[in-house]
Amino acid sequence: MTLTTRPPRPPATEAPDSSPALGQTDPHQRPARAGLTERFATLLAPVTGRDLGPLARRRRRTGWVAFIALAGPNIALLLMFVYRPLLQSLYLSTLQWNLGSSVARFVGLGNYVEWFTAPSTRQVLTTTGIFTVATVGGALVLGLGLALLLNRPLPGRDIARTVAFAPYVLSGLAVGILWLFIFDPRYGLLSVVLGWFSVASPQWYTDPPWPLVMIVVVYLWKNLGYVTLIYLAGMQAIPQDLRDAAALDGASPARTLRSIVLPLLAPTTFFLLVTMILSSLQSFDIIQGMTKGGPVGSTTTLMYQIYQEGFVNGRAGYASAGATVLFLLLLAVTGLQMRFVERKVHYA
Template sequence: MSTTVLAPPAPRSGQTDPPAASPTSPASRRTRSRRRRSWLAFALLAGPNVLLLLVFVYRPLLESLYLSTLQWNLGSPVARFIGLGNYREWFTSPDTAQVLLATGVFTVVTVGGSLVLGLGLALALDRKLPGRAVARTVAFAPYVLSGFAVGILWLFIFDPRYGLMSTLLQAVGMSSPQWYTEPPWPLVMIIVVYVWKNLGYVALIYLAGLQAIPQDVRDAAALDGATSARTLRSIVLPLLTPTTFFLLVTMLLSSLQSFDIIQAMTKGGPLGSTTTLMYQIYEEGFVNGRAGYASAGATILFVLLLAVTAVQLRFVERKVHYA
């Protein structure tokens, strides 16, 4: 049985293709009108945000970059251009190594501790237990408190003579360390307080990620004989990688910019053992009055934050499972 393919009819003599729409035709005018309305809506919605970013983020950033090239003290009417002099002084200063060490230890331990403990707390709050809603509220409450107020409160808890921590340690036959004066205990102290304050936030985000995991997946793993530990390692943690990546970025940026708890509890001491890069910027700018040198430190912190974020987006995100 043969199949006949019909050819398209030949155009009649004198017949031509329909002409394209003219730029002045009604269809073209309607298209341009829709595009104008779309751009207008975009400008109305995005314009204020872009303006605020330009005024309050990028303009101060450029001004700080310019100030970092000056030798200028706050309140002085005279500023002298010194180029990269502030940067050379910062990189050759004997205090820089200690500042970077304190910043690195504080950041790594607070981020790692917050993620691990926050995940454990989220797993506990994800269980169907009585009073679960109240426990979630209590766990999240410290995050919304003022960091300065939290620091003052914990100073009384860590007091070596009368604090709650000293009482608990004496109950088990141990003496209280000198939290205020003997390194590395001041750094340990502010790390504990920072992790405690942010633990509820991390747990809440992890809890949202846990509740987004389909129960069918866990039930299927249980039917296959997977233990709770195996389900956590092979199913839950891989599905939580987008949440972990988000928390890793936000907590890392937050830790590098932490200031209030350090100011309330140690003021960078003793002997600079708790002086992070962020606190050094404050101290040089507003205590010592060296605005140019502080601006150089702020620029270095900005470059560090940018580099850390770029590395995370480039390499860490490869391990994220979005499906």
């Protein structure tokens, strides 16, 4: 038997690595990367301030033209009808000036000192606080309950939603005058209904605190549809899978509401809390249509006092001081809500 040996194999040589070395770029990909880098640099040119040539300057001019065309009218309207009157009100609050008078005297902080030391200020602030807490709290609770009801598959649900929202679009002055006939102690509809249960109708117009209660009821009736609509939108954004999973786990409807629905409605509640407080503090039309701040100032809120002092008594400087206090109050309430309340809001 003859043994044969194979010749030794030459050492294997590694194929040349086609990948670029560290720090080098592939010449085949260089144009694409260069184009991408140039595109990003062009987009960031308004921020970095780099001059990238005629194309970048043209895009920058186009962006500024689009910004001015779209945002310019809104900014101009805000400056004209919001910030200009605000600054003018701040200036008028330092003057002793009556409407129609050609003479104004600079008094500095005199109007503010008079406002804070006036005997009626405490009553006005108390009435404003009670009205705000009652209307905001009542609207959130009743609106949530009505939204839960209208979110169920009930017959005539769409019609009920329309009817619930309709009062919100009505004029507050017209709503107030209409409800005066309902609250009439002798001939009103509410007096007739209370008579069925042998209950005498309160003197809604003259005996405190019934005038303030009457104002709160009408305000809730008018704005309840808005709160219900916003809560309905928030509920319909909640995935149905979460409720189905809770039902499979044996959770009761009350537990599902407490553990799933209400936490997921936290952003909606926060939005409503901010908007309703601002709206309540600026409420005027219903008070003007029903009580005109009476009797004996029992329904005079801070907003209505500003109207009375400025347009009824003609004390424009004193009214501007009250308006500045209201502005600072709104700013402080909104800031506190953004600072503390929003911490407990979880956004999906």
